[in-house]
Amino acid sequence: MLAIMKKEFLTYFKSMTGYIFMASLLFFVGLFFVLNNLMSLSPQYNGVLSNITFVFLLAVPILTMRLMAEEARQKTDQLLLTSPISLTHIVLGKFLGAVSVLLMTLVITFIYPIILSTMGTINWGEIIGGYIGFFLFGSALIAVGLFISSLTDNQVIAAVVTFTALLLLWFIDAIINSLPTDQTSGLIFAAILVIGIAFVFYMATRNWYVGGGILLIGALAVAAGYIIRPYLYSGLIGRVFSWFSLLSRYQDFSMGIFSISPIVYYISFAGVFIFLTVRMLEKKRWS
Amino acid sequence: MIQVENLTKRYGQHVAVDAIDFTVETGEILGFLGPNGAGKTTTMNILTGYISATEGKAMINGIDVLEQPEEAKKMIGYLPEFPPLYGDMIVTEYLDFVSDIKGVTGSDRKKSMEKIMDLVKIGDVRGRLIKNLSKGYKQRVGLAQCLIGNPEVLILDEPTVGLDPKQIIEIRNLIKDLGKDHTVILSSHILPEVSAVCERVIIINKGKIVASDTPENLSKGLAGSSKLNLRIAGPEKQIMKAINELPGIQYLESQGSREPGTIDVVVEADPNVDIRRPLFNAMSRASYPILMMKSMDLTLEEIFLQVTTQEKEVG
Numbered sequence A: 001m002l003a004i005m006k007k008e009f010l011t012y013f014k015s016m017t018g019y020i021f022m023a024s025l026l027f028f029v030g031l032f033f034v035l036n037n038l039m040s041l042s043p044q045y046n047g048v049l050s051n052i053t054f055v056f057l058l059a060v061p062i063l064t065m066r067l068m069a070e071e072a073r074q075k076t077d078q079l080l081l082t083s084p085i086s087l088t089h090i091v092l093g094k095f096l097g098a099v100s101v102l103l104m105t106l107v108i109t110f111i112y113p114i115i116l117s118t119m120g121t122i123n124w125g126e127i128i129g130g131y132i133g134f135f136l137f138g139s140a141l142i143a144v145g146l147f148i149s150s151l152t153d154n155q156v157i158a159a160v161v162t163f164t165a166l167l168l169l170w171f172i173d174a175i176i177n178s179l180p181t182d183q184t185s186g187l188i189f190a191a192i193l194v195i196g197i198a199f200v201f202y203m204a205t206r207n208w209y210v211g212g213g214i215l216l217i218g219a220l221a222v223a224a225g226y227i228i229r230p231y232l233y234s235g236l237i238g239r240v241f242s243w244f245s246l247l248s249r250y251q252d253f254s255m256g257i258f259s260i261s262p263i264v265y266y267i268s269f270a271g272v273f274i275f276l277t278v279r280m281l282e283k284k285r286w287s
Numbered sequence B: 001m002i003q004v005e006n007l008t009k010r011y012g013q014h015v016a017v018d019a020i021d022f023t024v025e026t027g028e029i030l031g032f033l034g035p036n037g038a039g040k041t042t043t044m045n046i047l048t049g050y051i052s053a054t055e056g057k058a059m060i061n062g063i064d065v066l067e068q069p070e071e072a073k074k075m076i077g078y079l080p081e082f083p084p085l086y087g088d089m090i091v092t093e094y095l096d097f098v099s100d101i102k103g104v105t106g107s108d109r110k111k112s113m114e115k116i117m118d119l120v121k122i123g124d125v126r127g128r129l130i131k132n133l134s135k136g137y138k139q140r141v142g143l144a145q146c147l148i149g150n151p152e153v154l155i156l157d158e159p160t161v162g163l164d165p166k167q168i169i170e171i172r173n174l175i176k177d178l179g180k181d182h183t184v185i186l187s188s189h190i191l192p193e194v195s196a197v198c199e200r201v202i203i204i205n206k207g208k209i210v211a212s213d214t215p216e217n218l219s220k221g222l223a224g225s226s227k228l229n230l231r232i233a234g235p236e237k238q239i240m241k242a243i244n245e246l247p248g249i250q251y252l253e254s255q256g257s258r259e260p261g262t263i264d265v266v267v268e269a270d271p272n273v274d275i276r277r278p279l280f281n282a283m284s285r286a287s288y289p290i291l292m293m294k295s296m297d298l299t300l301e302e303i304f305l306q307v308t309t310q311e312k313e314v315g
Helices: A002-012 A017-039 A046-074 A077-081 A087-109 A111-119 A124-149 A155-170 A172-177 A183-205 A208-228 A236-242 A248-254 A260-286 B040-047 B069-074 B091-101 B109-119 B135-147 B165-178 B191-197 B215-225 B236-244 B276-285 B300-314
Strands: B002-011 B014-024 B029-033 B055-060 B076-079 B153-157 B183-188 B200-205 B208-213 B227-233 B249-254 B262-269 B290-295
Touching (some): A002 A017, A002 A046, A002 A087, A002 B091, A017 A046, A017 A087, A017 A111, A046 A077, A046 A124, A046 A155, A046 A248, A077 A087, A087 A111, A111 A124, A124 A248, A124 A260, A155 A172, A172 A236, A183 A208, A183 A236, B002 B040, B014 B040, B014 B200, B029 B191, B040 B055, B040 B153, B069 B076, B091 B135, B109 B135, B135 B153, B135 B165, B153 B165, B208 B215, B236 B262, B236 B276, B276 B290
Parallel strands (some): B076 B153, B153 B183
Antiparallel strands (some): B002 B014, B002 B055, B200 B208, B227 B290, B249 B262
16 A cells, blocks of 8 residues: 555656646645735634635646546556555555645645744644645545546546536535425435435346335335425435535634534545445456 | 366456366466457456456465455466556666565565566666667566566466567567466467467467367367468479479469569468478479478468367367
């Protein structure tokens, strides 16, 4: 795992990608530091970090597009997959390689709070908390990019799809607000979800009984829920979509609040996508 | 030792490998022969754990590749059809990385890397970026990669593709040497290569094993149809006519003149007739000197035709 992480990290700096990622992030941190802190004489540093989260939209696809896609295209995945290391270690190594580039960039930006601290008193706990949040937020996005990169062997496609997916995650709160919240639409949404899950299981197992069974049980559960506690269905669509709202969980950090639940959320979000990447590679071997 | 039982790989409706069985004993060099798309690479990919089989078992020294992949992969060195190289790395850096992921540790790691680089003769390009190397060097770096960790089993997918003739001979000799203390499977579609290196040959076609024997036995069975390529000094018409009159001629074709005053012909005789002596005598009587006579190398396609028709006769 460490070998793969080291290799990924070094590869970023053999081409432009590592430098582009670092440069874009550093440029915007510097810019907003000057605007938010120096020009307006403010000691509030966390605003800088939350201001530049949008840079991730472009920077993360650059960082992750290569990870799996290039291995598949160059057929170097044959070396990795025939070596005595597990798929999980391969994927984790790649993830950590990308994450370490982010970490290194953040360490460099730490110079700004130090500059601030020479000019007045700043709240270190708040800033470190903000950094932790920012880092985990970026890591969760990197995991999404890693997964998308494993779906294709074309870097450009991986980058564009990752960008689109991140954009969708960005606007998900705005989307949620315009979704219907009444019980009937909640019921329809639940039904669609059940059909979708049953279909996925059928595709995965090619077994009519499994798909049909899940469909039946799901339909019964949805119907029972609607009869017993119909209020559960009001606002259901919004609740489900808000599971994917990474940005809203960043609010606390930007206000200087350090709370555990977004941290757990980001780590599990990244974990899910790492898991999906492993499954994806596993599936490629079976098809 | 490699054991393969009832190995099947299906891609949807397409059967790439169809219930094949074979065993390779320790220290044996097995040749895998077949045209493109026959299932050679698929079989090798399954053996090395790169892809999974639909049915059946593949075992390396008694360890199932699917059930204990990490244990099995430790014993395998694999050179795929396209050597898995990172163009952005220099050669030593790449071999270092491979040593890392193959879990080679200890003090002799550096020494064994040097030894391998010596063996495949890439010492002079050690500091160069892999993407700038020629195809031959890339192939040899790929070979070095599969030797790292000194695995007991070597699986080589067309190891001599892209090499120049001198390198081909070197690599063949190297594989022969390695075969003394390794179990080797190598695939190829060049028959002389297989007969030069391998102790046993498996011919595979459309996912099925159609023949399995020593190269000597295989070519003995196939010797009947050998074609001769001749260069004879003299007028074309008379020579063709004289050859045609010989008993047992099946096929005769003039290939025109490549040297002033001579013609090149291809002759094929009945399987049970050795045409060489009568041919010589006839030409000698007519005083058309034979300047060259060689039996043409059997192409894979010809072997295949033979093997498949034999199968049909048996069936």
